[in-house]
Amino acid sequence: MIVAKRKPFDEIMDLTKDYKKILLVGCGTCVAVCLAGGEKEVAVLAAELEMGRRLQDNPVELGSTTLERQCDREYLAQLDKTAGDYDALVSMACGVGIQFLAERFPNKPVFPAVDTCGLAVNQDVGWYEERCRSCGRCVLGITGGICPVTMCAKGLYNGPCGGTNKGSCEISADQPCAWNAIYDRLKAQGRLDCILAFSPPQEWKDTTPRTLLQPGYKKPEKAKA
Amino acid sequence: MRLNYPPNVKIILVPCTGKVDVIHMLQAIQKGADGVYCVGCLEGSCHYNEGNLRCRERVNHVRELLQEIGLESDRVRMYNLSSGEGPTFAAYATEMTEHIRKLGPNPLKKKPKGN
């Protein structure tokens, strides 16, 4: 899932200090599961902001709501009638949700209350570890199911580099070398030939936002619009 | 056992301190409580194994949040005792009351709210 962490309180206070009536908008999906921006975290932020502003003699009127998802229009539409009552919106969704909210209400200042931190696994309640950087060209099939883009400090598609050091990465003894782990796993599976497969360079430069259109879901009737 | 403890302490019963959430403590302060303390079982003897340890984490988190907001973090504390220790309960209530008296009233009480 997408994980995020709550922004420092001071930063949120500073971003929103000039607004007197603010709607806090949580998201009930990924950021709720990772305990950063769901209903509960909205309530905590509301209490913090209300108290913080009162202490600074700059009281604020707050509304709170948590949408099922902020990356889906049908849920954002639930705010169409109420958003106009507020001077600003604060979103606790991931960066995608925040932008979609801002796009829906282009006349309202929209502020992020979380920092989106990537795609992660759930190791335990409140403990998440990044595993994928959504590179768009997955090589897990030849890397023993270990992502070199995320787990290797240099994001090498063809590794290891010359710095690999008895299982550790050259950046630190505490950081496992991803390509060493890939080697170990492929070796255990009897698939070491995979490590010799050459992955062509990824076109990181000149990237534009990617659009995903699933086959079978195209709408030919809209092609001309 | 008839023991006296300060009458200003309002007790909220929970099945285990593991039930106490960050928002409960924050909202108590937000509504004007001068202090909040959680009294859990001794560490290592929670009937649900980790309830009191979780409460301690949450108390610590609330203390950080209060500091960020601009309030004294020491308005919120965690105490531990075994369920047979009535006198210790009364002693903690007295200690907390005296401690909060030194800090003075919750500054939020004097501050007007936004509508």
Ligand code: SF4
């Ligand atoms: S190679 Fe790594 S970053 Fe790319 S899609 Fe696969 S897991 Fe994600």
Ligand code: SF4
């Ligand atoms: S030592 Fe291993 S993990 Fe570190 S940069 Fe080189 S290949 Fe990547």
